Amino acid sequence: MIVHVDMDAFFASVEQLDHPEQCVIVGGESNRGVVCAASYAARKYGVHSAMPMFQARRKCPQAVVVRPRHRRYAEISSKVMELLGSFSPLVEPVSIDEAFIDITGCGAVFGTPAEIGRRIKEQIRGGLGLTCSVGIAPLKFLAKIASDINKPDGLTVIFPEDVEKVIAALPIGRVPGVGPQTGRQLDRLGIRSLGDVRRYSEEQLMARLGKYGRRLHELSRGIDRSEVRPDRPVKSVSSEETFAENTYDKSVLKRCLLKHAGDVGRGLRKDGVRAKTVTVKIKFADFTQVTRQVRLEGPTAASEIIYRAAAKIVDAFDLNQPVRLIGVGASDFSIKAGPVQLSLFPEPKQTEINAAKWEKADRAMDAISEKFGRMAVTKASLKDD
Amino acid sequence: MNFVINKNDISDALTRLQGIAGRKSSLAITETVLIRAQKDKVTISATDLETGFEGIYPAIVEKDGMVAVNARKFSDIVKTFPMETIKIKELENQWIEISSDSVEYHLVGMDPEEFPEIPKISDIVFFKINSGDFKRMIDKAVIIGVGGDEKREHLIGVLLEHIDENDQDIVRMVSTDIRRLSKMDYIVERMDKPAFGEKIIIPKKGLTEVNKFLDPGLDVEIGVQGNHFIVKKENEIIILNLLDGDFPNYRELLVLEDIYDIELPRDLFSMMLKRMSIMTSDEYRGVNFHFENDQLLVRVVNPTIGESKETLEIKYQREPFDAVYNPRYFIEAMAFYEKDTVLLNIKDREKPCVLRAENDNTYLNIIMPMKI
Numbered sequence: 001m002i003v004h005v006d007m008d009a010f011f012a013s014v015e016q017l018d019h020p021e022q023c024v025i026v027g028g029e030s031n032r033g034v035v036c037a038a039s040y041a042a043r044k045y046g047v048h049s050a051m052p053m054f055q056a057r058r059k060c061p062q063a064v065v066v067r068p069r070h071r072r073y074a075e076i077s078s079k080v081m082e083l084l085g086s087f088s089p090l091v092e093p094v095s096i097d098e099a100f101i102d103i104t105g106c107g108a109v110f111g112t113p114a115e116i117g118r119r120i121k122e123q124i125r126g127g128l129g130l131t132c133s134v135g136i137a138p139l140k141f142l143a144k145i146a147s148d149i150n151k152p153d154g155l156t157v158i159f160p161e162d163v164e165k166v167i168a169a170l171p172i173g174r175v176p177g178v179g180p181q182t183g184r185q186l187d188r189l190g191i192r193s194l195g196d197v198r199r200y201s202e203e204q205l206m207a208r209l210g211k212y213g214r215r216l217h218e219l220s221r222g223i224d225r226s227e228v229r230p231d232r233p234v235k236s237v238s239s240e241e242t243f244a245e246n247t248y249d250k251s252v253l254k255r256c257l258l259k260h261a262g263d264v265g266r267g268l269r270k271d272g273v274r275a276k277t278v279t280v281k282i283k284f285a286d287f288t289q290v291t292r293q294v295r296l297e298g299p300t301a302a303s304e305i306i307y308r309a310a311a312k313i314v315d316a317f318d319l320n321q322p323v324r325l326i327g328v329g330a331s332d333f334s335i336k337a338g339p340v341q342l343s344l345f346p347e348p349k350q351t352e353i354n355a356a357k358w359e360k361a362d363r364a365m366d367a368i369s370e371k372f373g374r375m376a377v378t379k380a381s382l383k384d385d
Numbered sequence: 386m387n388f389v390i391n392k393n394d395i396s397d398a399l400t401r402l403q404g405i406a407g408r409k410s411s412l413a414i415t416e417t418v419l420i421r422a423q424k425d426k427v428t429i430s431a432t433d434l435e436t437g438f439e440g441i442y443p444a445i446v447e448k449d450g451m452v453a454v455n456a457r458k459f460s461d462i463v464k465t466f467p468m469e470t471i472k473i474k475e476l477e478n479q480w481i482e483i484s485s486d487s488v489e490y491h492l493v494g495m496d497p498e499e500f501p502e503i504p505k506i507s508d509i510v511f512f513k514i515n516s517g518d519f520k521r522m523i524d525k526a527v528i529i530g531v532g533g534d535e536k537r538e539h540l541i542g543v544l545l546e547h548i549d550e551n552d553q554d555i556v557r558m559v560s561t562d563i564r565r566l567s568k569m570d571y572i573v574e575r576m577d578k579p580a581f582g583e584k585i586i587i588p589k590k591g592l593t594e595v596n597k598f599l600d601p602g603l604d605v606e607i608g609v610q611g612n613h614f615i616v617k618k619e620n621e622i623i624i625l626n627l628l629d630g631d632f633p634n635y636r637e638l639l640v641l642e643d644i645y646d647i648e649l650p651r652d653l654f655s656m657m658l659k660r661m662s663i664m665t666s667d668e669y670r671g672v673n674f675h676f677e678n679d680q681l682l683v684r685v686v687n688p689t690i691g692e693s694k695e696t697l698e699i700k701y702q703r704e705p706f707d708a709v710y711n712p713r714y715f716i717e718a719m720a721f722y723e724k725d726t727v728l729l730n731i732k733d734r735e736k737p738c739v740l741r742a743e744n745d746n747t748y749l750n751i752i753m754p755m756k757i
Contacts, residue, residue, distance in 0.1 A: 339671030339709045339755035343563045344737055345633045 001113045002228060003101040004135040004143035005084060005120060008152035010097035011037035013130050014076055015066050023063035027053050032324070033242040036068050040152055073097075076128060083123055087116060092228045100140060102228035117155045138163060139224040141176050148174075163222050168195030175219060177212055185209070194220050237267035238279070240327025246285045248322050250314055253282075257310045259382050260328045265303030265362055266369075268330055274299035275330035278309040282317070283325035292317065299334035302358035306330055386450020386475040388422045392466050394442045398429060398621065399460035401597040402438050406431035406456035417453040419500040420473070422446045430503055431456060436591040437503040438598075440621040451497040452481050459483075462490055504613055504624055510578050511606035511617060514556070514571070519607070520599040521721070522558050522569045523592045525748065528717050531589060532562030538630025542586035545614070547579050554579075559635055560589070563753075565714045566635055570747040581609035586632060591625035598623060638751050641739055646728045647676070648700055648743075654727070655719040657695050658712040661685050664693045665712065671755045672712045676731075677705035683712075708734040709755040715740065718750035 007013065011026045016039045023042035027035045035056045038047040045060035057063070077096045084091045087110060090102035103116055110116045117134040124132050135146025137158035146156040158166050173183050175194055185208060191197055197205070197220035205213030218225065239260040247253065257280070268275055276299045283289045292313045296305065310328045368377045402418065410416050410433065419430040427444040430437070452475050463471065468485040476482055479494035532540045544559040548570075556571045595616050599605065606617040614625040661672045664685040675682040679701055684694040708731065719727065724742045731738040740750040 334668055339669070339757050341564050341670070341711060341755050342735065342753045344561065344566055344635075344638065344751065344753045345563055 001103050001136055001138055002140050002143040003087075003103055003113070003117065003120065004137075004140075004147040005080075005099050005101065005124075006133045006135075006144075006147045006151070007080065007097035007124075008131045008133060009037055009039055009043070010077075010130075011068060011073055012039035012042070014073055015039070015069075016041075017129050018072075019064055019066065023047075023060050025053075025056055025060070025063045025065045026068050027056070027065060028067065028242055028244075030244045032244050032246075038063075076130070079128060080124060080130075080132075083127060084120065086123075087120065090228045090230050092230050100143065100228045103136075114155070114157050117157065121153070121155060139222065140226050140228065141219060141224050142166065144176060145170065145174055167220060167222060168193060170194040172196070175216070177215065182209065182212070235333070236279075236329050236331035237264050237271070237275070238281075238327055238329030239263040239267075240281060240325060242283075242325045243323065246322035246324045248319055250319070253314050253323060253326050254311045255381060256326050257314065257328050258307050258379060260326075261307035261310055262303045262379070262382075264328055264330050265301060265306055266366060268301040269359075269363060269366055273333040274301045275306075275333055276300075277330065277332035278306050278313075279329040279331065280310050280313040280317075281325075281327040281329065282314075282323055285322045285324055287324075295332075300359065301362070302356075303362050304358040386420075386422050386452055387448040387473070388427055388444045388446040389470055389472050390427055390442065390444040392463060392469055392471055394444075395427075395429065395440075396460075396463050398440045398442070398598075399456070399463055402429075402431040402594075403457065403460060404594045404597060405433050405436050405438055407460070408433070414453065414495055414499045415501065416456055417495050417500070418456045418459060419451065419453050419497055421451045421497075422473075423449050430500070432501050432503055434501060435588060435626045436594050437624040438594075438621070439503055439624075442620065450475050452479065453495040453497045453500050454481050454492050458492060462492070504610070506610060506615060506617075506622065506624070509608045509610045509615070511608040511615075512573065513604045513606055514573065516599045516603050516605050517601040518571055519605060520596055520601065522571060523596045523599075525567050525569050525721050526558050526560035527589050527593050527596070529560045529562050529565060529567060532564070538586050538628040539632045541590070542588050542628040542630075542632075543592060544632045544635075545581070545585050545587055547581055547583060559632070561633075561635070564711070565718075565753060566638065566751045567718070568635070568639065568749045568751070572747075581607075581614075584632065585609060585614060586628040586630060587614050587625055588628055591623075595623050595625070635751075638737060638739075639746075639749060641730050641741075641746075642732070643730075645730045645732045647681075647731060649681075649727050649729050650697075651719055651722055651725055651727045653697060655716055657683060657697055658716050658719075660695060661693060662712045662716065664690050666690055670711045670713070671709040671757070673707060673709050674731075675705070675707050676701050676703070678702070706734060708738070709757055710738075710752060711755060714750075714752045718752075721748065 012024050015024045015026055024039040025035055025042050025047060026037040027033050033053045035047060035049050035051045035053060037049050042060050042063050047056045047060050073096055081091060081093050081099060084099055084101050088101050088103050088106050092100045094100060103113065106116065110119060113136045117136050120134055121132060124130055131153040133147045133151045133154040135143045135149065135156050137143040137146050138160045142158050142163065146158050149156040170193055172178055172186050172191055172193055189200065197216055202214055202217040205217050209216065241256055241260060276296050277293055278296060279291055279293045281289065281291045294309050294313055296309055300306065306328065365377050406416055406418055415433050421428040422444065423446065425443060425446060426441050428439060428441050430439045462483055467488060470485065472484045474482045479496060481492045481494045483490040483492060526543045540562060546557040548555040548557055554573045554575055556573055558569045560567050598618065598621060608615050612627050614627055616623045661683050664687050665672065666687060666689060669687045669689065673684045679699060681697045681699050682694060686692045718740050722742050726743055728741050728743055729738060734754060737751045737753045742748065
C-alpha cells in the first residue's frame with residue numbers, strides 16, 4: 001500500500017504556528033503579488049493561493065499578511081520527512097509539503113493501513129503542531145487522489161477491493177496529468193470518468209494523446225507503473241518574484257534576475273550539481289506567461305553565468321506589455337568530474353575560465369553567508385534589497 | 386534565351402553544387418543558379434557569397450540570354466528528366482520552360498541581374514595537383530570540425546602553406562579545432578613561380594564543396610587571386626573567399642623525439658577504441674590509456690553508462706604511465722593511415738601526443754589529452 005501525505009495549507013499553517021492570529025495569508029506585502037498560501041481560516045473567506053493579493057485583502061481584511069520564509073518551511077519540511085522515514089525507508093518527497101511512502105510490508109510493525117495513517121497524523125500533530133491529509137491506496141496515483149478527498153485533516157483509505165469501483169467513478173479531471181486541454185479532448189470522446197477510458201483501445205488513446213494515452217489506458221485498468229522513489233533526484237532549481245509594480249524597464253527585470261540567479265546558483269552549489277540550461281519565465285500584466293531557454297556552453301553552478309544567460313534572454317526579448325513576474329531557473333544537470341579536454345594552444349576559452357573563477361568566488365560567498373548570515377556579503381547593486 | 390542541352394553534361398554539376406546553392410538562405414537569389422546561354426555554350430553559376438562556382442557546358446543555343454532558377458528544383462528536374470536532351474527556354478516575366486516532346490515544366494525564375502557577381506579570374510599562376518591527392522588532403526582536413534560555436538579563422542579555416550624545403554616545393558595543409566591538429570604535406574614538382582604566397586587560410590566549408598567537384602584521376606589547378614582561392618578544372622571553376630586572420634604557431638608541435646614512439650597495430654588499435662567509445666557519452670568522453678610492460682590497457686569508467694576495459698599487446702618498456710584521450714580523435718585519424726603499423730609518440734599525460742606512419746612524417750595527427 002502507498003501513503004500520500006499532503007500537509008494542510010503548509011506555509012500558512014507554519015505561519016499560523018508562529019503567529020497565532022485568526023487568519024494568515026502568506027505572500028508579498030504589497031497589493032501586487034499573489035497569495036502564496038492561506039490558512040483555512042482565511043480560506044473560509046474565499047482566499048486561495050495564486051489569488052491576487054489585493055483581492056485577498058478585500059475578501060479577508062482582518063487577515064495578517066506575512067512574507068514567505070522559505071527557510072523556515074524547509075526546516076519544518078525536513079522534520080516531517082524525517083518523521084515519515086520512521087514508518088518506512090521508502091519516502092519520496094514530492095515537494096516541500098507532500099510525500100509518498102511505500103508501507104508495503106510494514107503492517108506487522110505498525111498495523112493496518114488505516115492505523116498507520118492515523119499514527120502519521122498523530123505524530124505530525126503532536127510533534128509539530130500541524131495537520132495533514134493522508135490518502136492510502138494500492139496505487140500511487142490513487143493515494144494522491146485519496147489524500148485530497150477529506151481535506152483538511154483527512155484520512156482516506158482505498159482498499160484493493162474498491163479500486164475497480166473508485167476508478168469507474170473517478171471524474172477524469174481528477175486524474176493526474178489531465179489538464180483542461182486534455183480534459184476537453186477526452187470530453188469530446190465522451191470520457192467523463194476514468195472508467196470511461198476503458199472503452200478505448202491503447203492505440204486509439206495514443207493516437208490522440210501520444211505517450212500519455214498509454215499511461216491513461218493503464219491507469220484506467222488499475223495499472224500504475226510509478227513507484228515510490230526515495231532518491232528521486234532534483235531536476236531543476238528556480239526562483240522567481242512578483243514586482244511591486246508592473247514594469248517595462250529591463251534594468252529592473254535584470255536587477256531582479258541578478259538576485260534570483262544568486263538564489264539559483266546557491267541552490268545548485270548546495271546540491272553539488274552544475275546546470276547546462278537556464279530558463280527565464282516572464283508573466284505579463286494580463287497573466288499570460290512565456291518561458292525562454294538557453295543552453296550554456298558548459299555546465300555551471302556560478303550565479304554570474306546564470307545571470308548573464310538570463311539577462312541575455314531578457315535583452316533579446318521584445319516586451320509588448322508590462323511584466324508582473326520574472327523568474328529564473330537552471331536545469332539539465334551534468335554529472336560531476338568528467339575529464340576535461342585540454343587545448344593545444346594557450347588560448348583557452350575566456351568564458352570557461354570565467355565560469356570557474358565565478359564559481360570559486362560564489363563558493364567563498366556561500367561560506368561567508370553560512371557563517372555570518374545572508375546579508376553579510378552580497379552584490380553591491382543588491383544591497384538595498 | 387533558348388537552348389538545347391544534353392542532360393548528362395549538366396546533371397552531375399547540378400547535384401554537386403547543391404551544397405552551395407541548394408540550402409535555405411536569407412538571400413533568396415543565392416538559392417538559384419544563374420544560367421547564361423551564349424553562342425554554343427551555357428554557363429551555370431552558383432554562389433553562397435563565400436563559395437562561388439562556374440561551369441561551362443556545350444549546348445545548341447538558338448537565342449542568347451540569362452535566367453536565374455531555383456537550384457534544387459532545377460537539379461531535380463534535370464536529374465529525373467526522361468530524355469537525353471532538354472530544351473530550356475525563357476518565357477515572359479522570368480518564367481522558364483524546361484521541356485521535351487512529352488514533358489513540360491514551367492518554373493518561376495528570379496531577376497538574373499540580382500545574382501551576385503562572381504569574381505572574374507584573370508591570368509594568374511596556377512599549379513597542378515592530382516585530384517585524388519588533393520581530395521585526400523581535404524578529407525583529412527575537414528574531418529576536424531570547426532570546434533563549437535567559435536568563429537575564429539584558424540578554427541573555421543584550414544591553413545595552406547607553400548614551403549620550399551630541401552630543394553622541394555611542398556604544399557602543406559594544417560587543420561585544427563584546438564583540441565587536435567592535422568598536418569598534411571604534399572610534395573609537388575618544382576614550381577617556376579610560387580602559385581600562392583606563403584600562407585593562406587581557406588574556409589573548411591568551402592573546401593567541403595570543392596571536394597565534391599574533384600574527380601579522381603584528373604589533375605586540377607589551384608591558385609590565388611587577391612582575396613580568393615581558386616580551384617580550376619577544364620570547364621569548371623570554384624572560387625573561395627580567403628579568411629583574414631592569424632593561424633597559431635603549430636611548428637613546435639611537429640618536433641618529435643623518436644624515443645617516445647610506440648608502435649601500434651593500426652586496425653587492432655582502432656577497433657579497440659571503437660569498442661571503448663560505446664561507453665563514452667557527450668558528458669563523459671574520456672578513455673584512459675595505461676601503458677605498462679608491453680601492454681596497453683584502455684579503460685572507460687562512465688558513471689552514467691557503465692565501464693569497459695581491454696588490453697592490447699604492444700612493445701613498451703618505459704615507465705608505466707596513464708593518459709586520458711577522446712577516442713574519436715584517434716579513430717578518425719587512423720582511418721587515413723595506410724600502413725599496418727602507426728607510431729604513437731607519447732611523452733607526458735598533459736602534453737599532446739602525435740600519430741604518424743612509420744618513416745613518414747607527411748601526415749601527422751597531434752592530439753591533446755583530457756585532464757581528469
